[in-house]
Amino acid sequence: MVRYDPVTIEAKWQTRWEKDRLYEARDFDARRKYYFLTMYPYPSGDLHIGHWYAMAPSDAAARLWRMRGYNVLFPIGFDAFGLPAENAAIQHGIHPYQWTMENIARMRRQLRSMGAMWEWSREVVTCDPEYYVWNQWFFLKMYERGLAYRALAPVDWCPKDHTTLAREQVVGDERVCERCGTPVIKKNLEQWFLKITAYADELLDFSGIEWPERVRTLQTNWIGRSVGVEFELTVQDHPGVSFRVFTTRPDTVYGMTFAVLAPEHPLVDRLTAPERRAEVEAYKFKAARQSDIERLSTEKERDGVAIGAFAINPMNGDRVPIFVADYVLLTYGTGAIQGVPAHDARDFDFARKYRLPITVVVAPPGWDGRPLPEAYLEEGIMANSGPFTGLPSREGWERIADDLQRRGVGQRKANYRLHDWLISRQRYWGTPIPMIFCPRCGTVPVPESDLPVRLPEDAEFLPTGESPLKLHERFRRTRCPQCGGEAERETDTMDTFIDSSWYQYRYVSPRDAQRPFDPQAGRYWLPVDQYTGGVEHAVMHLLYTRFWTKVMRDMGLVSFSEPMLRLFNQGVILGEDGEKMSKSRGNVVNPDEYVNSVGADTVRAYLMFIGPWEGGGPWNSRGIEGVHRFLQRVWNVVHETNGNPHARSAGSGRSAGTGERGNADPQPASRGGSRSRDNRELAHWTHKTIKKVTDDLEGFHFNTAIAALMEYVNYLTRVKSAQAGSRAWQEARRSLILLLAPMTPHIAEELWESMGEPYSVHHQQWPSYDATLARAELATLVLQVDGKVRDRVQVPAGLTDADAKSLALSNEKVRKFMDGRQVADVVVVPGRLVNVVTK
RNA sequence: GCCGGGGUGGCGGAACUGGCAGACGCAAUGGACUCAAAAUCCAUUGGGCUGCAAGGCCCGUGUGGGUUCGACUCCCACCCCCGGCACCA
The missing domain is CATH 3.40.50.620 (HUPs)
Incomplete structure (x- = not known):
């Protein structure tokens, strides 16, 4: 018998398939x-x-x-x-x-x-200009549509890679660079952004696509939509000065006992009273430094400083002190909040620390009017809320939002955690951003006809941290497409996620x-x-x-x-x-080593067999041997019956699938009426395996598909000597090879050829199964008494419930374990189980 | 803290829609072949108890409860692990 030599046959078939362009997809095919x-x-x-x-x-x-x-x-x-x-x-x-x-x-x-x-x-x-020219083209189109814009913003900068990063590329608590793990720092830079936020709502809609729950949740959380009201607070003794706050809890506005501005908020300087200035400045300095230094102390105490100005609550006219505190972020919402300690955990801590009043405006169920031990975040009945008192807070939410809106003080609004996509990178190896800065005309797009803006080949790569494009005079200096005067190119390149x-x-x-x-x-x-x-x-x-x-x-x-x-x-x-x-x-596994010893088919099949594909898991060098042994057994079981005079398939051609569809054989062996019991059993194995493998591959359950094929091969090996030469045997071997073809394409092709079947196995129709044959003729009926298994009997598959019941009741072991008790109920699961319940 | 996923033999993992838990593979043990070894093949392999034996009995899917004739699967509470987000107002 020919030895299974994966290395030789794999090289042979790879060459042949490529030469024959076996897998070419055809544009506009009828299929x-x-x-x-x-x-x-x-x-x-x-x-x-x-x-x-x-x-x-x-x-x-x-x-x-x-x-x-x-x-x-x-x-x-x-x-x-x-x-x-x-x-x-x-x-x-x-x-x-x-x-x-x-x-x-x-x-x-x-x-x-x-x-x-x-x-x-x-x-x-x-990185081919033939490709990246279209990155540039898309960028210009987005610029035209107002979706690409340049803005000065505090951005994340990786000091090791010497470039800015998108918000998504900064990871973890430590805020490190996704690529190199270096902690990022904030820089104020003029950068290009793509307006992904314009599509935030649409990106939250996953209807019409089947994506894993996990990814949908990740994206939904990342976009972070929250719905609330943005409203205006006027400032006492500062006529015409006001600032806006965003809240998801308009039902709690009556409970505002202070207001907070982010330390970087533009109004801070203007509103700070002279006697508070020194303290506020010190706080701002501390806050600015803290965002640069590691913020590792997670349970940092919330602190802040009163600025000596007061805001007016638009609902009840109350005067509340304004603070700066770094728990309010400039980058989210309006950079300012209403402080409602009774109904927000952070505000609660803050109010405790600075002894600010805590006014309950949403009463917890059974509230007795006493101070709350902690912020109450749930719904309840409105209290201390003027005309809204007594309403369920859910309704109060809407009514207060309406009221603010009607009076022109605020409006409903959605806020997003998602930021626009920062795409500028201060590096060479990326797509040049096709923009020109002209001292007279301003920022001018490169005309489409001038695309692509190519990367200069003779750039110098120095460890200065400065982009080679910036130092490349011939690239940088150009003419303005509008006025023809001297101008400069944008030297930043695009984030590779554009590609x-x-x-x-x-x-x-x-x-x-x-x-x-x-x-x-x-x-x-x-x-x-x-x-x-x-x-x-x-x-x-x-x-x-x-x-x-x-x-x-x-x-x-x-x-x-x-x-x-x-x-x-x-x-x-x-x-x-x-x-x-x-x-x-x-602990790195080198696939080439395995490919050169046990072959690509074994590596492929092993990776699929290791467990569910979504699960990953550890490599096991012993495990791969088991899979290799399996392929060896496949090889043997096919080859050992190749010489048999009856083994050649009668009708085989391009469409010789094993099942009903496109079958060249009008009366497949498996449907013959006069088959022997053994033949029937073999055909049953074949068809149930086809069903199992088909279902499993469809659902990406490669591991169980291979397990089923292993069982099948173990069975075939057992019955080989009795069955070789029969038509059912021939059908079985063909099916086995066809079922293996997607997972282990080389050995399948080689065995297919060895059986005298026409090239190529990969042009064959996937086998379909006969549902009747796939079902077993005999079923094992489990007999239980009071839920405990007491016997197992072989019964014909189609046994009626009544027969199953009487069979169970007359069963010797069942009777023994009933121990003379009365039958209370008999539960029958057709073809599977009978449970006799006693009194 | 919030969101998502997950806890099954010595190991990777199976188990339809609530119906035989542990398929398949690895490892292990015993045996065959061999001068010997490797390879291969055969058998055993969740734990415990019991029997000379064929066999029999009990326990067992993270923990505790519940629903059900019956729960790895459903419900409630909790513990642990992995991933993501995190002062987001």
């Missing part, structure tokens, strides 16, 4: 389309086992759709802009372009070893030089049907690309509002020690 996309990799240099974990199961799922007769688009590319390339340039003197392209070349080779059905002809590399916001559209027509993508091809392929990738992108990439799609819709480029209909997040593969893989831990 239904299916666009299956996996997040493209960053070309870091080596293909990591994590890439395999993300991609191999995706490939299997995409292959399933193909075998089921869909025209599948399964593209790949590289997220090729980004900091590591530039850092390599600074450290090793290699140009980012060269570094990136060499990495891509190496990763292409490694990716090919996976045997996936990617279409390399559609490959997209984002990934629309790359799925580029795959549709990657070489189109006229527009970002061909709208006709787009109408056929778009949107993405299934997207897969890690959950770490939940509030960055996945939010940005939804935003981008909505902008494209408003531009008339697409007719839908959501870029990806279904999303699946796979888990993270860990080192053998259960820890995150890292070079310093020395």
Whole structure:
């Protein structure tokens, strides 16, 4: 028998498939389309086992759709802009372009070893001007629509990477850079923003897409919509001066006993009384310093300083003191609040500390009028609230909001935690922002006809922390497109999340030089049907690309509002020690080593078998051997019966699927009326396995699909000698190979060929099953007495409830355990269980 | 603190819509083959008790309660773990 030699057969088939363009997706095919996309990799240099974990199961799922007769688009590319390339340039003197392209070349080779059905002809590399020109084009379109703007704002700056970061790229309590872990600092800089907040409400709507609850919640929390009322407070003895506060609790306005401004609030200086000035200044200084120093002391006591001015409560005319306190943030709402200690925990602490009155305006149930031990945050009955007293607070909320609105003092408003997307990066290796600063005309966009603004190739990479573009005179100095005078280019480049916001559209027509993508091809392929990738992108990439799609819709480029209909997040593969893989831990698994020993099919199948795909989990070098043994058994069970004279399939052709659909054989072996019991059992195994594997792959339950195939192969091995040569056996072997084809494509192709079946197994129809055969002929009926299992009997599958009942009642063991007691009830679960309940 | 997810053998994990808990794999133990080893194959493998044996009995899905003929699954309370957000007014 031929030995299973994965390394040789895998190389052989990969070459052949590529030569034959086996997996090419055809634009405008008559078949239904299916666009299956996996997040493209960053070309870091080596293909990591994590890439395999993300991609191999995706490939299997995409292959399933193909075998089921869909025209599948399964593209790949590289997220090729980004900091590591530039850092390599600074450290090793290699140009980012060269570094990136060499990495891509190496990763292409490694990716090919996976045997996936990617279409390399559609490959997209984002650092190619052919690609990033459209980033610039989109930017200009957004600028035209008022969605791109430049503003001076306090922004997050990473001192190690020497660049600004989007709010989303600053992580954790310690506020560190998402990329390098360095604590960020605040800087006041003029930067470009994209107005994602204009779409905040729409981004909260996930109807029409099947995305994991987890991601939807993450995005919803990130957007952080809260609904309330913004109203005006006038300041006593400062005619014409007022400030606005935002509250989600207009029902508590009567309970305001103080007001707070953020330390950076513009009115602070103006309103501070002369005798308070020194103290207020000191507080402001302290607050400013604190935002720069680590804010690690989490349970910091709330403090503040009275500024010596008083605000007037618009509901009852009361005069309340104004404070500055750093628990109020300038960046949220209006940077000022009403202090309602009875109904807000923070205000409560603050009022306690400074001995401010605590007025209850929403009475807790059964409140006896005594002071509250802590802030009461729930609903209740309004108290001390003028004409609103006695109303349920829920109603008071609306009535006071109405009242403020009618009097022109305030209006209902939604506030968002989401900020506009800061896209300026002070680095070289990204898309140049196509803008020009002219001393006469101001900020002028680069005309579309002048695109792309190319990165100069001869930039110098010095460890100064200054952008090479800023130091590159020939790039920086230009002519103003409006007046023709001397002007300067914007030297900042775009956040690389711009690239990934629309790359799925580029795959549709990657070489189109006229527009970002061909709208006709787009109408056929778009949107993405299934997207897969890690959950770490939940509030960055996945939010940005939804935003981008909505902008494209408003531009008339697409007719839908959501870029990806279904999303699946796979888990993270860990080192053998259960820890995150890292070079310093020395627990990194190199996929190439395994590919070169046990083969890509084994690595693929093992990654799918390890557990639920969404769960990730530790790598286990013994576990992979078990999967390899399984493939070896598959090989043996097929090969050992290859020589049998009856083993050749009678009718086989392009459409020779095993099931009903497109079946060339009008009377498959499994439907014959005169089959033996053994044949019936074999056919039952075949069909129930087809059903199980089909259902599991559909739901991305690769682990249980493989477990079912293992059971099937164990069974086939047991009955091999008795069954070899029968038609049911032949059907079984064919089905086995077809079911394996998406997960382990090489061994499937090799075995398919060895059986004398026509090339290629990957052009075959996915087997369908016969529901009758999939059901078992015999069922094990569990007999219980009072809920305890007392016997198990084999019964025919279609046994009636009445028969099951009498069978149970006459069963010897059942009678024994009834112990002479009366029957109170008999519960029958058809085909499964009978429970005799005694009195 | 809030939001989301999760706790099942020595390990990774199965279990339809409330109906045989532990599929499949790893590890382990015993055996076959071998001069020997590796590989392979066969058997056993949740815990406890009991029987010469075939077998029998009890306990068991984080904890405590509840609903039900019957609960890993549903309800209530709690503990622990993972992820996210966090002075957001």
